[in-house]
Amino acid sequence: MDFPFDMNALFPERITVLDNSLSAGRRAHGRPDPLLQISTVIDELGKASAKAQQLPAPITSAAKLQATRHHLYLLKDGEQNGGRGVIVGFLKVGYKKLFLLDQRGAHLETEPLCVLDFYVTETLQRHGYGLQLFDFMLKHKRVEPEQMAYDRPSPKFLSFLEKHYDLKNSVPQVNNFVVFSGFFPSRSAVQLRKVPPKKPEGEIKPYSLMEREVVREEQRALPWPFVRPAGPPLSPPLLPSSPQSRCLSVGSSPSRALLRPAVAPGSPSHQLNDSCRARRTSSLNRSRLSFH
Numbered sequence: 001m002d003f004p005f006d007m008n009a010l011f012p013e014r015i016t017v018l019d020n021s022l023s024a025g026r027r028a029h030g031r032p033d034p035l036l037q038i039s040t041v042i043d044e045l046g047k048a049s050a051k052a053q054q055l056p057a058p059i060t061s062a063a064k065l066q067a068t069r070h071h072l073y074l075l076k077d078g079e080q081n082g083g084r085g086v087i088v089g090f091l092k093v094g095y096k097k098l099f100l101l102d103q104r105g106a107h108l109e110t111e112p113l114c115v116l117d118f119y120v121t122e123t124l125q126r127h128g129y130g131l132q133l134f135d136f137m138l139k140h141k142r143v144e145p146e147q148m149a150y151d152r153p154s155p156k157f158l159s160f161l162e163k164h165y166d167l168k169n170s171v172p173q174v175n176n177f178v179v180f181s182g183f184f185p186s187r188s189a190v191q192l193r194k195v196p197p198k199k200p201e202g203e204i205k206p207y208s209l210m211e212r213e214v215v216r217e218e219q220r221a222l223p224w225p226f227v228r229p230a231g232p233p234l235s236p237p238l239l240p241s242s243p244q245s246r247c248l249s250v251g252s253s254p255s256r257a258l259l260r261p262a263v264a265p266g267s268p269s270h271q272l273n274d275s276c277r278a279r280r281t282s283s284l285n286r287s288r289l290s291f292h
């Protein structure tokens with residue numbers, strides 16, 4: 001991806017780590033970083049990533065990065081574009097409070113580092129750039145791939161994780177985060193706490209909101225399970241098979257959702273949870289067949 005300005009001047013390093021300051025590190029001649037140009041790069045990458053993943057709206061933008069404590073790793077090839085450099089791709093990570101199910105189905109409160117967005121320019125995919133970005137991030141964050149959670153990984157990303165890090169056995173969840181079998185034993189007691197049996201309402205957030213779900217939530221007036229008033233939907237309804245389709249339970253905002261008690265097998269809620277789990281699993285299976 002090339003831009004009408006010099007990437008090498010903007011991003012001195014091959015891989016730049018950006019946080020909410022959007023500072024690329026160098027302050028040429030005492031002047032601040034050209035924030036506008038950096039913002040343009042992030043916004044365009046976010047749009048390209050959303051398009052590649054068929055998301056309704058970007059989950060990465062300069063404004064979103066400024067508003068969070070996420071880290072964005074940006075990879076350039078400094079020799080392309082007549083020596084001005086091109087942006088190859090990016091990887092965005094951040095810590096999230098998540099309620100996850102371990103292998104035995106017990107709810108656990110966790111706060112892992114999550115991969116939230118990941119994109120390499122179409123023409124440069126399968127050249128090892130994604131691996132360079134990911135390896136850099138692992139070292140920078142001092143984390144192992146199996147200790148991380150993955151926010152609705154795409155088929156390509158699942159293939160990437162299996163190929164490079166041998167991550168293939170995911171532990172079923174009721175939200176759309178994916179964790180692999182090494183996740184639970186490898187976490188320290190501090191990072192992984194078993195959920196106490198009872199907590200005051202509102203304190204526990206059962207299913208954490210995904211970045212990409214927030215995009216949809218921002219367009220909604222009322223959270224599930226409240227029924228929307230009559231009138232046209234604010235965003236198009238999702239087909240069960242569409243890439244944006246979600247388990248309804250994930251749509252509950254963490255700031256609004258309450259921990260629901262266990263439900264009896266056969267009850268409507270139980271069936272809903274089952275159908276959500278089945279849908280995610282089937283979507284993972286389906287996605288493995290649909291690489292192109």
Ligand SMILES: CC(=O)SCCNC(=O)CCNC(=O)[C@H](O)C(C)(C)COP(=O)(O)OP(=O)(O)OC[C@H]1O[C@@H](n2cnc3c(N)ncnc32)[C@H](O)[C@@H]1OP(=O)(O)O
Nearest residue numbers: 117118119120125126127128129130131153154157159160
């Ligand atoms: C939580 C999330 O962020 S989910 C969103 C992930 N992002 C996307 O799906 C956007 C589109 N895809 C991409 O941008 C890239 O393919 C990435 C970021 C997933 C991987 O980056 P790359 O530079 O292509 O990865 P890299 O070259 O290091 O590794 C290649 C491996 O990735 C996987 N992969 C990459 N592209 C593809 C593809 N088109 N089809 C299937 N697998 C692919 C394969 O395992 C591939 O190995 P192979 O070529 O031997 O089959």
